[in-house]
Every structure is written in C-alpha cells, then in structure tokens.
Amino acid sequence: MRDLLPPAVAVAVAGPADWAGELLPDERACLGERAVASRRRDFTAGRVCARRAMATLGLPPAAVPAAADRSPVWPAGVVGAITHTRDYCAAAAAxxxxxxxxxxxxxxxxxxSxxxxxxxxxPEEEDHCARLPAGTCWQMVIFSAKETVYKVWHPIVRDWLDFLDARVELDPAAGTFTARIAPARLDAAAALRPPAVLTGRFTVADGLVRTAAVLRHD
Ligand SMILES: CC(C)(COP(=O)(O)OP(=O)(O)OC[C@H]1O[C@@H](n2cnc3c(N)ncnc32)[C@H](O)[C@@H]1OP(=O)(O)O)[C@@H](O)C(=O)NCCC(=O)NCCS
Structure with missing residues (x-):
C-alpha cells in the first residue's frame, strides 16, 4: 500500500499483534461493549494503524473515533482513511x-457475480474490462477503486456517492486508475468544490486488490 501513495501520506499496515492492540477510551466507546470479536479485531487494527501512521508524521497519539455514519473522525489538521479485509488492514494519514x-x-x-x-x-466499464488482459477480475479492481473514491469524496462532500456515479478506467501497465464523477453529483455539491476527476494507483498481488488515491489542494 505504501507504494501507492505519495511521501506526504504516511501508511501503516497491520502486523499480527495489531489486531489485539489498544484502543483509546473515545474509540472504545464507539465500538461498544457488544461488538462481535471479528468487528473488534478489524476496528482495533484500523485504529492502531491510524495512530502509527500519524506517529510517522510526527503527530502525538490521538483518538480516531467513528461518526454516526461510521466515517473515521481524524484529529484537527489530519486527513486519512482506513481499510480492512480478512487478515489485512491498513491506514493512511496526512x-x-x-x-x-x-x-x-x-x-x-x-x-x-x-x-x-x-x-x-x-456498461461502459464492463466493455472496458472485456478489453483488458485475462486472469484478473478487473471488476473487482473497479469495485475497490470506487470504495477508495468514496473515502476521498465523503470527507469533503459528506454525502452519498453511488457506485454508478463514478466511471473508472484502469491502466494495468501503469497500475493507475482514473475515476470521473457524474456531472449531476458534482453540480449538487458544487459549493464544496468536489473533485471531478480522481486518479489513483492499484496493485493485484498476494490474493489482494489494493487501491489508493490522494486529492491534492488546487
Ligand atoms: C464505507 C465503505 C466505502 C467502506 O468500505 P468497505 O470495503 O466496506 O470496508 P473497508 O474495510 O475498506 O473500510 C472500512 C472503513 O471505512 C471507513 N469508513 C466508513 N464509512 C466511511 C465514510 N463514509 N467515509 C470515509 N470512510 C469511511 C471506516 O474507517 C471503516 O472502518 P472502521 O469501521 O473500522 O472505522 C463501504 O462500506 C460503503 O459504504 N460503500 C458504498 C459507497 C461507495 O463505495 N460508493 C462508491 C462511490 S464511486
């Protein structure tokens, strides 16, 4: 994941001990007492990675609670994102x-399916996938790219973006993707200056699809 993001973004990937690491009180309160073990593991690894990424930036330890819509609440002056899938967890902060x-x-x-x-x-993304080399589920790469796009979009716009509101094109040779947001969504959020086009990077390796993107200031 480190290679997918520029140096200004710190990335931490969970090691085996991180899934049972420490949460800060505000984070524990968000998780709740009744969280099942798998949810507790995922949430914990995400917070441990988030803190490690912030430490890499030279920032002091701070809680990353969850908002009511489940989005992470980063400390003032920090932007970031978290992902976890079975046995893999990573966080980015900048x-x-x-x-x-x-x-x-x-x-x-x-x-x-x-x-x-x-x-x-x-439909045009399906046509695009059909023209790419066999052996990769390119639709899964598009899925992951769209989740990455949502994690970039949501902190700015604080509103829903549907999977069909972005059109993603993949460049497997370069390991990059380009996502274009539907004009209706851009118009609806115009006052917040949302990105019309977002470029990111992806890899498919070790049974995992990884995607990441950064939105720079204008
Ligand atoms: C929010 C969402 C993107 C999470 O993706 P996921 O593959 O289910 O799960 P991941 O493990 O990769 O990410 C989970 C983390 O995303 C973060 N997250 C949740 N909601 C979020 C939001 N609204 N904005 C930013 N990050 C969010 C959280 O940190 C969460 O981990 P945590 O609950 O342990 O804190 C997904 O559940 C979702 O709602 N997708 C629909 C919207 C979408 O993707 N649209 C495509 C637009 S092109």
Whole structure:
C-alpha cells in the first residue's frame, strides 16, 4: 500500500499483534461493549494503524473515533482513511495542509457475480474490462477503486456517492486508475468544490486488490 501513495501520506499496515492492540477510551466507546470479536479485531487494527501512521508524521497519539455514519473522525489538521479485509488492514494519514483528502481500500481478489457487477459497474466499464488482459477480475479492481473514491469524496462532500456515479478506467501497465464523477453529483455539491476527476494507483498481488488515491489542494 505504501507504494501507492505519495511521501506526504504516511501508511501503516497491520502486523499480527495489531489486531489485539489498544484502543483509546473515545474509540472504545464507539465500538461498544457488544461488538462481535471479528468487528473488534478489524476496528482495533484500523485504529492502531491510524495512530502509527500519524506517529510517522510526527503527530502525538490521538483518538480516531467513528461518526454516526461510521466515517473515521481524524484529529484537527489530519486527513486519512482506513481499510480492512480478512487478515489485512491498513491506514493512511496526512497533514491536511499537505493534501486535501486521501482514500485507500483492500479487497480479496475473487470473481464477482453478474448480479454484484451490475450494481458496481456501468456498461461502459464492463466493455472496458472485456478489453483488458485475462486472469484478473478487473471488476473487482473497479469495485475497490470506487470504495477508495468514496473515502476521498465523503470527507469533503459528506454525502452519498453511488457506485454508478463514478466511471473508472484502469491502466494495468501503469497500475493507475482514473475515476470521473457524474456531472449531476458534482453540480449538487458544487459549493464544496468536489473533485471531478480522481486518479489513483492499484496493485493485484498476494490474493489482494489494493487501491489508493490522494486529492491534492488546487
Ligand atoms: C464505507 C465503505 C466505502 C467502506 O468500505 P468497505 O470495503 O466496506 O470496508 P473497508 O474495510 O475498506 O473500510 C472500512 C472503513 O471505512 C471507513 N469508513 C466508513 N464509512 C466511511 C465514510 N463514509 N467515509 C470515509 N470512510 C469511511 C471506516 O474507517 C471503516 O472502518 P472502521 O469501521 O473500522 O472505522 C463501504 O462500506 C460503503 O459504504 N460503500 C458504498 C459507497 C461507495 O463505495 N460508493 C462508491 C462511490 S464511486
């Protein structure tokens, strides 16, 4: 994941001990007493990674609670994102003076059913995938790229973005993706200056699809 983001963004990937690491009181309160073990593990690894990424930036330890909509609440002056999928967790953090927003996502690399693909991919994205080299579920890469896009978008706009509101194009040779946001969504959020186009990077390796993107200041 480190290689997918620029040096201004600190990235931490969970090691084995991090899944049972320490939460700060505000984070514990968000998780609640009744969280099942798997949720507790994921949430904990995410917070441990978030703190490690912030420490890399030279920032003091601070809680990253969750808002009511589940989005992470970063300390003032920090932007960041968290992802976890079975046995893999990573967090990215940056000073908000350096970058406007950041997103990252990891997914197991597996094929998606036609029903799921219809929810995620526009017809032109399916056509695009059909022209790419065989052996990779490119729709899964598009899915992950869109989750990354959402994690960049949401802290700025604080509103929903549907999977079909972004059109993603992949460049496997360069390991990059380009996401174009639907004009109606941009118009609706115009006052917040949302990004019309977002470029990011991806890898497919070790059974994982990883995507990440950073939005710089204008
Ligand atoms: C929020 C969402 C993107 C999370 O992705 P996921 O693959 O389910 O799970 P990940 O492990 O990668 O990410 C989970 C983390 O995302 C973060 N997250 C949750 N909601 C978020 C939001 N609104 N904005 C930013 N980050 C969010 C949290 O830190 C969460 O981990 P935590 O609950 O332990 O704190 C996904 O659940 C979702 O709602 N997707 C629909 C919206 C979307 O992706 N649209 C595509 C637009 S092109």
């Amino acid at each position: 000073r908000s003076a350096d970058v406007r927003s950041v997103g990252l996502d990891a997914e197991r690399h597996k094929t998606l 036609p029903e799921v693909r219809r929810v995620i991919c526009l």
